[in-house]
Amino acid sequence: MTAPHPDPNHIRLAKRVAEQLNCSRSTAEQFIEGGFVSVDGQVQEAPGARVRPDQTVTVAPDASLLALTPVTLLLHKPAGYEAGLGLPAQGGHGNGNAHASRSQGAPQATDLLSAASHLPEDASDIRVLQRHFRQLECFTPLPSEATGLVVYTQDKRIARKLAEDIEALEQECIVEVTGEIAPNGLQRLCHGLSFNGRPLPPIKVSWQNETKLRFALKGIRPGQIPAMCEAVGLRVVGIKRIRIGRVPLAKVPEGQWRYLQPWEKF
Template sequence: MTGSAEDEVRLQKVLARVGLGSRRACEELIADGRVTVDGHEATLGDRVDPAVARVEVDGVPIGIRPDLVHYLLNKPAGVVTTADDPQGRPVVVDLVPAEPRVFPVGRLDMDTEGLLLLTNDGDLAHRITHPSYGIEKEYLAEVEGEPARGALRRLREGVELDDGPTAPATVGRVGPSLLRIVVHEGRNRQVRRMCEAVGHPVRRLVRTRLAELSDPGLPPGGWRALTTDEVRALERSVADADDRR
């Protein structure tokens, strides 16, 4: 349906290759009218070029390029979230395979630790980082002092920052000076600025979850490829957020 004939592959084969089930199961998805290609309902026998076709299953865009990779990294403190640093500091792409070339999705500041997604899937990365999608990010924040109820209430309801008030956040106390904070905005150093605004600057900050992705056993500096189920869950999370926009 798209691309040159030599680049095209049967649609059910493409769907099976990215983990949507056996080829027979993928044929049933197509026959049931649950698959679209470039906005049109697919039919059995359709062929697509995975490099350019836009495929959706149940309204969820599916990455089908054969070269797509998705890495989950536990970023240590002191590493810069970029592909290159003119100051010569260590960067996150040095901690994952060099080929195929990937880029970080969103940012963690140099002193913040925790989970970071790196991929060459530009479409998925854009949808995860775009503010309008509101993908959840969960942090553990060790702060100075012991926040009282009033400070926690301000964090939950939104605090005034120099670039405007924050959206309501989910905030829970894990220990006397340890908070679990879930935000869905993507502002620069947002959690640190929120805590400082209520009088409890952050001593240590670790991101423990991105959308549905978490891995308590992943060591600092360690990485792994996402499973097919995790990639599908990420795609669904973004699609669900799109439906709420």
């Protein structure tokens, strides 16, 4: 069955804005995706939306292409979601080209990226736009059973930094354990253990309370922390990453995200 032809009186919003501003279609599209265009008083972020001649289309007085800067999202990933390297990420409803990994049947952490899950107390004052969930890249893998900080970015400079320096960036994790630690176990966790047949470099490990250890380490490998704990008589119950480099997760509840602020550096 052939789809009906669109009403000729309805035109694409980008064309309408281009005519109103006497600008190029691409500039009009950027204004729309930047959240500067309203139709009958409602912000419309889709350049392809069709409008009638009688509808009022307005462009915000402060509309600026300079405001269309790439963003970086810091997600508090809950357990059961996959985040990492290997597959395209599609944050929110946008298409992306991020690198992500997938466990069989595990939902992607990018499914959690939407305006509804944005931290209300975010101090960045950045207005949430649909374009912020497109073209995201992730170089901070976290297995589905772990929780905590995962970074998604549109910023090529940050993407390059994470891709090239992730091995050198210290990551801080809170590890919940059960069992009784072996004599000198804490000292061995800090230095003296091997993983996959190779001696591990010195690591900062300390007790946070009776059941939780704080790990601060670089070049972490999948399965490394559980193997280390098992070697000293402990079993890992949960792992939560709370910092990558100098950027903390901060007070972001599970399943919510915040923007990386301009002064924050990895």
